[in-house]
Amino acid sequence: MRKRFMTALVLSATTALACGTVGIATAGVGSTSDEPCTSSGDCRNQISLAEGSSLPYFGTFPLSGASAATQAIVVVHGTGRDGASYFDRMVTAATDAQVLDTTEIIAPLFQTKDDDPDHGDAYWTNGDATSWKDGGDSVDGSSVSSFTVMDEILAKLSDRSAFPNLRSITLTGHSAGGQFTQRYAAGGDAPDDLEVPVRFVPMNPSSYLYFDRDRPVDVGQPERCSEYNDYKYGLDHRNAYMSRLDAQALASRYTARHVTYVLGEADTTDSHGMDDSCMAMAQGPNRLARGKAYFEQLHREHPDAQHELVTVANVGHDGGAMFDSPEGRQVLFGDATPAPTTTSSTAAPTSTTTLVPTTTSTTTTDSTPPSSGECTVHVPNPDDLGTVQPGDVVCFDGDLSGDRLRLTKGGTAEAPVTYLGKDGQAVGGIDIEGSFIAVDGYTMDGPSAPGVELTGDHLTLQNTHVSNPTGGDGDGIRFFGTDLVIRHNVVHGTSNDNGHADCMQTFASDTPASHDVLIEGNRCEDIDNMGLMAEGPNDGEGDGEGHTYNITLKDNYYLSKQASQEIMVEDVQHLTLTGNTFDGGVDHAIGLDIGSTDAHIDDNNAFSPDISCKVGIDDTSRDGYQGPEPECGP
Missing domain, CATH: 3.40.50.1820 (Alpha/Beta hydrolase fold, catalytic domain)
Known part of the structure; x- marks a missing residue:
């Protein structure tokens, strides 16, 4: 502290x-x-x-x-x-x-x-x-x-x-x-x-x-x-x-x-x-x-x-x-x-994008996504995205509170497509699959879990609110892919009645390994299980293909109720945690396991007095570790 x-x-x-x-x-x-x-x-x-x-x-x-x-x-x-x-x-x-x-x-x-x-x-x-x-x-x-x-x-x-x-x-x-x-x-x-x-x-x-x-x-x-x-x-x-x-x-x-x-x-x-x-x-x-x-x-x-x-x-x-x-x-x-x-500046392969902070490139492009404050295209049927063009800010008309959106039409690096939930539009869940897509501002209450799932590259999810996801594992958000931004979202009320109900989760079994991911300014409130569970492809359960690395957790708030750890990573390299608040009743704030090397943990804001161990680590994850002295195993 x-x-x-x-x-x-x-x-x-x-x-x-x-x-x-x-x-x-x-x-x-x-x-x-x-x-x-x-x-x-x-x-x-x-x-x-x-x-x-x-x-x-x-x-x-x-x-x-x-x-x-x-x-x-x-x-x-x-x-x-x-x-x-x-x-x-x-x-x-x-x-x-x-x-x-x-x-x-x-x-x-x-x-x-x-x-x-x-x-x-x-x-x-x-x-x-x-x-x-x-x-x-x-x-x-x-x-x-x-x-x-x-x-x-x-x-x-x-x-x-x-x-x-x-x-x-x-x-x-x-x-x-x-x-x-x-x-x-x-x-x-x-x-x-x-x-x-x-x-x-x-x-x-x-x-x-x-x-x-x-x-x-x-x-x-x-x-x-x-x-x-x-x-x-x-x-x-x-x-x-x-x-x-x-x-x-x-x-x-x-x-x-x-x-x-x-x-x-x-x-x-x-x-x-x-x-x-x-x-x-x-x-x-x-x-x-x-x-x-x-x-x-x-x-x-x-x-x-x-x-x-x-x-x-x-x-x-x-x-x-x-x-x-x-x-x-x-x-x-x-x-x-x-x-x-x-x-x-946070390590690993070079990439440049207008949607997300990149990892090592020191160049920038001249364009940014259009402001998501105003719709440029109105689409009456979310199943018909044929008219959507790169650079559009898309709004859907009508009542979609019972519908799960499947957003697959993306843009380009210079002109991503933004799907805007104007005034917190209610939907029944969101699947994002593709490239150069931004999703902004939707509200979900009781969606089928996960409330939102991202698969692809150069994807942004921001300003969404997921409450009480049901079914499946009960997760709020799942993500798989490269160059992802998950910022300023709220996940509230996951329940282990549905399984292993995390605020956010990624794994690499039959899904792509994730890397270059920024998770920033989110709130995970009243979470039954973990704030984040991240598993690489070599954790003993994955397919062994690829690598999961460069995941940054910055300025997030976590309140979990039943898990052993707030943040648990297995076979994830170059994890960065900074500016986060851990306010739950878990035993460990952070667990590093199964070759989760080169973690950088610094400047986190507060730890609940109920947390007995701020950082737990196994011997295979100690190489390159920077942060407070680990106090326990993962």
Whole structure:
């Protein structure tokens, strides 16, 4: 379980935080704990810092707390220090994603002397050793690092007495704010010790912090560019905050954290104050090239890093357009659109798709699936899909609550077919068979088990609700195939009266072995058996053909009632579990058995006190294991 920040974080602010003395003073109208403040003119507040100074910020809810907030976005402004504008842009994006009422948006204001700060406000410079962008110390007399300020903001958001329902925190920023985000992701102390998980989303930064001395472009370094590896570009001559850890520890911290780089595909000019120093030019000719080169080089050196790259078509250096793009909203809020073009880093064969995060490719395509918010084709008979074309968003007319859908007509990598259950349309179950198909938004109550079955490649299932599946083994979702995404679904009420009733299951006997599967943001509630049962083809029951590997379980909630394990895998390689919550009454949270090697288990949020063993493992699965020390057998 995560340690509590206020008892574990070693900072100059530690004593004050532990005693609860980080105060909040409100200026402006603000909001109630239930209704968000939506205009920067009304939403300016003040946080009293442990070092004695204060900092202005804009917030949809005050940092003193809000029970309505279930997620928090901390957005850092650019070089112009226009925190009000950044707040307003993020409010617009949250409104368009339909999550504003439950989102705490915090936009801190890192001032310089040019901003005429109020007496007692901390302020920095825009460059050099005292720059707010890089974690420098303030020049107002309090000498507080801008990264220490962020530690305190995150600590306030993680306080369960103030934000009892907060499930996640995302730190993001555009341009100089993206630089702040990327470097804090490496050096920030607080995220390791908070009870709420923190993600990092740098957008279009002008430069990156490298952890080695290699650069993608030869600008004559080190002879003609002797400072190319100085902090903020590299690890030489770091400031006080970033010097707390050695180089290896900084690299390990950064690669273990969840970072998503979001780049505008049109951000290819030197406009908007792009850094053109030799130190930056060694990273690439423009922001887009620098971001792609950094991502590629990082994963050559750290192939297990849980980082992703998302590109946004037709957008340049524009923070508001980045936040409010379908891709930006998906990354920031997880809105109900099909997943954007994404590149991920988690091992095994190379593949590229517009529907799912891929495993090793560092290229992206230019197109994303159309928004599933509106139907483009209405089909009266789900048995007749002959008119469906690639790129269509298909809606079925009429009452289908007693009908099981069989969806076989797919699209292409550039133009998948989306089947949309508008307004949670009720159906009697779903079978998905084919390629490049997305299924979104359906509701099933009492379907024949499994409620949904996926077989094929490049398939996405999202925003569906499966309750009380009956018959068969009683499973909620079964999946078989390659490049699959199962995200933001709910499975509720599986019953062992029907057999071995798991929330999700895959196996490889007379079905394809599964690999490159992302299972993210789902809820498995009141499950009689396991949250996931995954069996490869060589577990003693399979056909021995193929391999099952690269299954990632991220940010899911599991509440199982009767099984011995919450997650059980046999003959599954490269399993990754991160950010999950285990809330059931099972004995073991995770079981690794029969050659389930190279598992990576890290940063999971909470374990029920009823769970006596977090990780169980057999001897054949220990090779390559990374995670907490196993406490028992599988």
